[in-house]
Amino acid sequence: xxxxxxxxxxxxxxxxxxxxxxxxxxxxxxxxxxxxxxxxxxxxxxxxxxxxxxxxxxxxxxxxxxxxxxxxxxxxxxxxxxxxxxxxxxxxxxxxxxxxxxxxxxxxxxxxxxxxxxxxxxxxxxxxxxxxxxxxxxxxxxxxxxxxxxxxxxxxxxxxxxxxxxxxxxxxxxxxxxxxxxxxxxxxxxxxxxxxxxxxxxxxxxxxxxxxxxxxxxxxxxxxxxxxxxxxxxxxxxxxxxxxxxxxxxxxxxxxxxxxxxxxxxxxxxxxxxxxxxxxxxxxxxxxxxxxxxxxxxxxxxxxxxxxxxxxxxxxxxxxxxxxxxxxxxxxxxxxxxxxxxxxxxxxxxxxxxxxxxxxxxxxxxxxxxxxxxxxxxxxxxxxxxxxxxxxxxxxxxxxxxxxxxxxxxxxxxxxxxxxxxxxxxxxxxxxxxxxxxxxxxxxxxxxxxxxxxxxxxxxxxxxxxxxxxxxxxxxxxxxxxxxxxxxxxxxxxxxxxxxxxxxxxxxxxxxxxxxxxxxxxxxxxxxxxxxxxxxxxxxxxxxxxxxxxxxxxxxxxxxxxxxxxxxxxxxxxxxxxxxxxxxxxxxxxxxxxxxxxxxxxxxxxxxxxxxxxxxxxxxxxxxx
Numbered sequence: 001x002x003x004x005x006x007x008x009x010x011x012x013x014x015x016x017x018x019x020x021x022x023x024x025x026x027x028x029x030x031x032x033x034x035x036x037x038x039x040x041x042x043x044x045x046x047x048x049x050x051x052x053x054x055x056x057x058x059x060x061x062x063x064x065x066x067x068x069x070x071x072x073x074x075x076x077x078x079x080x081x082x083x084x085x086x087x088x089x090x091x092x093x094x095x096x097x098x099x100x101x102x103x104x105x106x107x108x109x110x111x112x113x114x115x116x117x118x119x120x121x122x123x124x125x126x127x128x129x130x131x132x133x134x135x136x137x138x139x140x141x142x143x144x145x146x147x148x149x150x151x152x153x154x155x156x157x158x159x160x161x162x163x164x165x166x167x168x169x170x171x172x173x174x175x176x177x178x179x180x181x182x183x184x185x186x187x188x189x190x191x192x193x194x195x196x197x198x199x200x201x202x203x204x205x206x207x208x209x210x211x212x213x214x215x216x217x218x219x220x221x222x223x224x225x226x227x228x229x230x231x232x233x234x235x236x237x238x239x240x241x242x243x244x245x246x247x248x249x250x251x252x253x254x255x256x257x258x259x260x261x262x263x264x265x266x267x268x269x270x271x272x273x274x275x276x277x278x279x280x281x282x283x284x285x286x287x288x289x290x291x292x293x294x295x296x297x298x299x300x301x302x303x304x305x306x307x308x309x310x311x312x313x314x315x316x317x318x319x320x321x322x323x324x325x326x327x328x329x330x331x332x333x334x335x336x337x338x339x340x341x342x343x344x345x346x347x348x349x350x351x352x353x354x355x356x357x358x359x360x361x362x363x364x365x366x367x368x369x370x371x372x373x374x375x376x377x378x379x380x381x382x383x384x385x386x387x388x389x390x391x392x393x394x395x396x397x398x399x400x401x402x403x404x405x406x407x408x409x410x411x412x413x414x415x416x417x418x419x420x421x422x423x424x425x426x427x428x429x430x431x432x433x434x435x436x437x438x439x440x441x442x443x444x445x446x447x448x449x450x451x452x453x454x455x456x457x458x459x460x461x462x463x464x465x466x467x468x469x470x471x472x473x474x475x476x477x478x479x480x481x482x483x484x485x486x487x488x489x490x491x492x493x494x495x496x497x498x499x500x501x502x503x504x505x506x507x508x509x510x511x512x513x514x515x516x517x518x519x520x521x522x523x524x525x526x527x528x529x530x531x532x533x534x535x536x537x538x539x540x541x542x543x544x545x546x547x548x549x550x551x552x553x554x555x556x557x558x559x560x561x562x563x564x565x566x567x568x569x570x571x572x573x574x575x576x577x578x579x580x581x582x583x584x585x586x587x588x589x590x591x592x593x594x595x596x597x598x599x600x601x602x603x604x605x606x607x608x609x610x611x612x613x614x615x616x617x618x619x620x621x622x623x624x625x
Contacts, residue, residue, distance in 0.1 A: 001112065003232035003246045007063050007087065007341070010226070013107050014061035014089045022062045023571035024342070028290040028299060030510060036299050037067040041088035042202075042223045047590055048092045049168060049204060049221045055553055055575035060090040063228070065342065067281055069302055075277045076270045078240040079196055082306070083281035085228035093219040100201050100222040101139045101173065108175065108199070112235060118178040120188035120195055121145060124159055124171030125152035129214045130206060133158075136173045148187040157190070160202040160223070168204045168217060175199040177234055198234070199226040242273055250333050251276045257319035257326055262437065271313035278306040279327065283334040286352040287345040289570055290509040291520070293612045294359045307356065308363045312427050315367070323364060327356045363425060370424030374434050378441075381410060409444045410435065414452020421457070428453050482514040485600050485622055488549065488593045489539065490519050492603070493620065494565065495585040496538040497521055501531060507567045508615050516606070516621045523616045527608050536620075539603040546598040547582040554578050556588075564588050 001009065011021050025044035027037050038044070041064035048054040064086045074080035091100065108114045121140050126132030137150050152158075161169030176195040178184035188195065204221040206214040229241045238244055242251045254275045258268060285292050285303045294304035307327070314323055331352050339346040412435070420426040428450060435441050443449065490510050497505045501523065509520040527535075556574050560566065564578045565587040572588060579593055580586045594600065602623045611617035 001232075001235045003085075003228050003236075003244055004341070006112075006228060006232050006235060007085070009111055010087045010107070011061050011063065013111055014059075014103070017059070017089075017103055019059040019061040019089055020056035020573075022056065022060055022573050024063055024065050026290050026570065027065050027067055027285060027288045028292065028509060036069065036302060038064065039066055039068050040064070040223075040225055041066070041086045042090075042225075045090060045092070045223075047592060049090075049219075049223065051093075051219050052590075052592070054092060055577060056573050058092040058094040060088075060092070062088050062090075064088060065284060067285070067302075072305075076273045078242075079230060079233075081229060081241055081277050081280075083277070083284050087226040087228060087231075089222075089224050091222035093221065096205075096220050096222060097136055097173075097201075097203055098139050100203070100224065101136065102143065104175065104199060104201055104224065105140075105143050112231070114177065114234070116144065118184050119145075120149040120151070120176045120178070122151045122153050122158050122174045122176070122190060124173075125154050127155055129155075130159075130171060133171045133173070133203075136171070136201075136203070140173070146186075151188050151190050153190060160200075161204070162208050166208050166210055168206070168221070169208050169214070170203045170205040170217075172200050172202040174201075179234065179239070196230060196234075198230050200224065242276060246337050247276065247280070249337060250280060250330060253330060253333050254279075257314065258317035260316065260318040263316060263318075268317065271316050275310045275313050275317075275330070278310045279330045280334050282306040282310070282356070283331045283345065283352055284338075284342075286331075286355050287335070287342070287348045289344050289567075291612050291615055293355055304359065307359050308425055309427075311360055311363055311367070312425075312430055315430055316433060324357045324360045327360050328353045331356055366424050367426065370420055370426035370431075371434060373420060373424065374426075374431060375438075377416070378410075378435065378439050408440075409442045410439075411445045412443055412449045414449045414454070414456055417449060417453040418456035418460075421453075422460070482622075483512055484592045485594055486512045486514075486517040488597070489600055489603055489620065489622060490517050491579065491581065491585050491587050491589070491593075492539045492542050492597070492600075493517075493519055493535070493618065494521070494587070496535045496542075498565075500534045500538060501527065507565075508611075509567075516619055519618045519620070520611050520615055521618075522614060524614050526610070527616065532605055532608055536603060536605050542581065542584050543597045543600045543603060545582070546596060547584065548596055549593050550580045551593070552578045552580070559588050562586070 015021060025038060029035055029038050029043050035043070041062055042049065044064070045054070045060065054060060065083070066086045067083050069082065072082055075082060089100075089103070108119065109116055123136045123140075124130070124133040132152060137152070140150055141147065158172050158174065159169065160172050161167065174197050176188070176190075177198050178194060179196045180194040182194075202223040202225075204223060205217055207217050208214055229244050229247065232244045232246070233239075233241050236243065236245060241247060251272060254272045258272060260268065263271070282303055285299065285306070292299045292303055294300055294307060296304070310327065311323055314320065314326060319326060335345045335349055335352070345352070412432075417428040417431055420431055421428060432443060432446065435443060490512070494505075494507055505521050505523060507519070508522055511518040553575060554562070554564075556572050556576050559576050559578050562578070563586055565585075566572065576588045577590060578586065579589050581597060600622055603620060604623055605618055605620045607619040609617050
């Protein structure tokens with residue numbers, strides 16, 4: 001069974017258990033500033049996990065596109081990826097531990113045919129906040145699982161959430177597969193990395209309070225996640241995720257580009273894996289319906305990092321003859337593999353190629369500057385402190401020729417490596433490679449220089465982390481009154497833009513915190529001050545009109561025929577929620593909303609700017625009247 005068949009078998013199985021299938025949501029979470037990307041299938045379902053009724057009922061199954069940036073440093077090993085597909089089944093106030101565990105076990109052993117003796121499980125060990133999860137363990141035992149194959153682990157291993165400081169959370173039970181040709185040991189050792197985690201059943205049964213206490217949730221939920229790539233690796237007989245049918249063709253293409261004869265085999269393999277992973281992620285981000293482009297902030301920064309890191313490793317592999325074309329070909333391979341499932345990739349193919357070309361050309365020019373700075377430093381070392389102005393190119397080249405055969409030893413500082421990294425994007429390994437190969441030098445203090453670089457980089461990361469925590473402070477899908485008011489205001493803003501500016505305007509994305517709303521829409525020029533004021537005034541007129549907001553459940557086709565607005569490119573379920581604000585606004589939305597526009601206060605646009613080519617962005621706030 002390959003990865004494509006696994007996706008379908010999973011959803012068919014849970015449909016047979018009365019689950020409704022939903023489409024993958026965007027990689028960019030809507031109205032959630034606590035995370036940059038959708039990191040799990042639960043993100044689009046949070047409102048329903050908190051009690052809102054889902055249009056399709058309380059049993060759901062899906063395949064969700066996910067990106068986890070916390071795994072960037074792990075990429076290159078056998079199992080970690082930044083982009084992956086997550087299979088999920090959900091109970092929102094319906095079944096709980098027993099049925100969830102039994103269905104998981106049935107799918108693994110009966111449908112996938114994974115031998116019982118190759119599976120192990122973990123449960124929550126208990127602490128002052130919640131008891132040891134003997135219930136989950138006893139259910140596994142009732143299925144014939146040996147007590148020796150069940151481990152109880154602490155909260156850091158077997159507990160999910162809350163995503164913010166407060167909210168839904170609970171113990172989980174994880175499933176592991178013995179990924180080795182050797183016979184699986186009788187007892188499960190969670191520290192043995194031959195046991196690979198493949199599935200996680202989360203039991204949301206507590207609500208963490210502001211005082212740190214945990215109280216039982218009124219609605220208990222089940223949230224599960226099974227990684228397509230890891231399970232496909234097992235089913236297809238591979239030893240790493242790079243052997244999987246949806247990844248191997250990309251890996252093989254990147255391997256064919258590597259011409260370096262000096263890079264050690266393990267470093268060469270590492271570079272190939274990084275490029276394979278990062279270009280898969282970059283292609284999916286560029287192909288997302290919410291139009292992310294490389295930038296220095298938020299999702300655009302991560303996208304830029306994926307592309308630039310791929311280019312760095314192409315340099316290490318000596319695949320530098322036409323990097324923009326290499327990136328296009330790799331992205332094309334990703335699109336060929338996944339485009340049938342995620343049609344946005346085909347629809348945005350030219351956009352993906354264009355953005356990769358622009359970003360690669362921009363970065364290559366900065367890399368060239370970085371290489372010139374390395375040359376400047378090494379020339380200074382060849383001539384001592386004599387200024388470069390006193391030497392012409394012929395003299396410098398002659399000196400290099402005299403220097404090269406001598407295999408001289410040089411000493412570099414970690415600070416210099418970090419300065420090049422900060423200013424020009426030159427990773428330390430690329431700088432060291434350049435010094436060694438282009439100047440035939442040995443680096444006498446390489447280990448110490450890299451350690452010093454690591455300290456400088458760690459300090460930089462800590463500063464960035466603190467800044468990010470301040471920026472993204474708050475819980476996942478914050479359902480506070482402030483956020484609910486701002487979410488409602490985006491509907492008024494969307495319709496005001498259509499009435500004042502153009503009826504062709506469509507929402508292209510939004511992001512809401514408790515302090516402000518951010519709304520992206522398609523338009524090809526800057527709004528005039530008069531237009532901004534007119535939009536702002538129209539929204540405030542609707543607020544002052546005390547309009548009741550009504551909600552109606554409708555079939556998707558009926559909702560669209562009724563004139564309800566929808567976000568461009570988003571795939572909705574067959575039954576949707578439609579919110580109507582008098583005769584002014586009618587939109588498909590998953591909420592939450594206030595009951596009357598008078599609850600919003602005064603609407604004020606604080607900024608109107610470009611977000612991407614053909615996309616404008618408005619930031620606005622609500623003030624007290």
